[in-house]
Amino acid sequence: MRSFTTAFTKPMLKGYQAGVMGYTYKGVRCLKSPIDIAIYLRLLWELKPRLILEVGSHSGGSALLFADLAEIMGLEARIISVDLNIPEGVRDDRITFLQGDVMNLGPVLEACGLDEIPHPWFVTEDSAHSHAGCLAALAEFSARMQPGDILAMEDGVLDDLGISERYDGGPNRALGEYLAAHPGVFEIAEDLCDMFGPNATYNPNGYLRKL
Numbered sequence: 001m002r003s004f005t006t007a008f009t010k011p012m013l014k015g016y017q018a019g020v021m022g023y024t025y026k027g028v029r030c031l032k033s034p035i036d037i038a039i040y041l042r043l044l045w046e047l048k049p050r051l052i053l054e055v056g057s058h059s060g061g062s063a064l065l066f067a068d069l070a071e072i073m074g075l076e077a078r079i080i081s082v083d084l085n086i087p088e089g090v091r092d093d094r095i096t097f098l099q100g101d102v103m104n105l106g107p108v109l110e111a112c113g114l115d116e117i118p119h120p121w122f123v124t125e126d127s128a129h130s131h132a133g134c135l136a137a138l139a140e141f142s143a144r145m146q147p148g149d150i151l152a153m154e155d156g157v158l159d160d161l162g163i164s165e166r167y168d169g170g171p172n173r174a175l176g177e178y179l180a181a182h183p184g185v186f187e188i189a190e191d192l193c194d195m196f197g198p199n200a201t202y203n204p205n206g207y208l209r210k211l
């Protein structure tokens, strides 16, 4: 298994994280690492997804960014964003905001007819970041995704930030366990994880390509 250590140094990460947490897109909070925004740009262009689904809407800024990127690139992609709470500040006909819990995504995904949406899919799990939540998302989406689809397991950088214990090990622990227990389901998309250097991303080993 590849190391989950990111390319970021501790002193650099402090300021970078402050920037991520304060970032806005069109005036709406958008909690994305700029390097990962660059990775998404390339990913979206090359994958040309018919579905962009995020779990974890927060203020709606990342869904808005995905909707704009899809439009600029001429993608015919549905944009779905799921959270415990639907954001109030973003109203956009291109985005379907749904209320749902990462621990029990089945009902909300079925209600929106997810399985009828054509592939390829780009799915990003950016919600609770708990070990259990990440495992639940991996189980749910692995059963629905098709070969070539991409799943981003966000924020394994919590380890390098020194706070993954709060998340019971978080994304990295979940990913390590899942990949070991389910060989042949996903491969780590090293072309994406390592685009700017080995795991120079907030999602170390977290870009997964369905096999």
Ligand SMILES: C[S@@+](CC[C@H](N)C(=O)[O-])C[C@H]1O[C@@H](n2cnc3c(N)ncnc32)[C@H](O)[C@@H]1O
Residues within 6 Å of the ligand: 029, 030, 031, 032, 054, 055, 056, 057, 058, 059, 060, 061, 062, 082, 083, 084, 085, 100, 101, 102, 103, 126, 127, 128, 133
């Ligand atoms: C890191 S923020 C999402 C950031 C957003 N994707 C962005 O880039 O701006 C995490 C979000 O996950 C949501 N969340 C927390 N636990 C959740 C759960 N069990 N199921 C669904 N969403 C959850 C929170 O309400 C919060 O809005």
